[in-house]
Amino acid sequence: IPEIxxxxxxxxxxxxxxxxxxxxxxxxxxxxxRRINDRAVDFIAETYSKDxxxxxNKETWMVEAKFYRxxxxxxxxxxxxxxxxxxxxxxxxxxxxxxxxVLTSVAEEYIKNAKRERNLExxxxxxxLLKKLVAKRKRLITKYFTR
Numbered sequence: 001i002p003e004i005x006x007x008x009x010x011x012x013x014x015x016x017x018x019x020x021x022x023x024x025x026x027x028x029x030x031x032x033x034r035r036i037n038d039r040a041v042d043f044i045a046e047t048y049s050k051d052x053x054x055x056x057n058k059e060t061w062m063v064e065a066k067f068y069r070x071x072x073x074x075x076x077x078x079x080x081x082x083x084x085x086x087x088x089x090x091x092x093x094x095x096x097x098x099x100x101x102v103l104t105s106v107a108e109e110y111i112k113n114a115k116r117e118r119n120l121e122x123x124x125x126x127x128x129l130l131k132k133l134v135a136k137r138k139r140l141i142t143k144y145f146t147r
Contacts, residue, residue: 004131004145006067006100014067015042017144018098021130022063024137041084044093060093061123068101073126075110082114094121102127 006014022030027045043063051057064081066073085095103111103126111122125133134140 004134004141006127009067009100009144011067013144014100015065017140018063018065019043020140020143021098021133021137024140025133027061061096062093063096063098066097066099066101068099072101073097073099073103073107075107078107078110078114082118082120085120094123096123096125098125098130100127100130 009017019030019032022043022045027047030043030045033040033042041062042065043061045061045063047059047061049057049059062085066077081095081097085093103124111124114120115122134145
């Protein structure tokens, strides 16, 4: 997917793109940057589905969008995000990390341990998966990648 490049983005544009990505993939009630005592999460959004018996299921997600030119997700940043999750005290919410970067193996291991040890729902959409998701949504390609 070579024509999908985030090189021309700024951090603010990446956050706007993330909002449109969430909408394109059916997230509802998307709230931007929720500040709680000087701490903020980029978005809080909901998804709705049905289980195997047809019973409706609502999921709430704390969404953190991180744009990087060269660096990658750090353990320190992951600690901050998990700390913010605990601070907001939304036990019904999962954490969704969206980045144009690629997670290091150390960051992947840290997330795996946090899921297991802290019983957290954490999903990561990093660079390669992000490009694949964008490729499936023509409006996103038209709006952000055909310049």
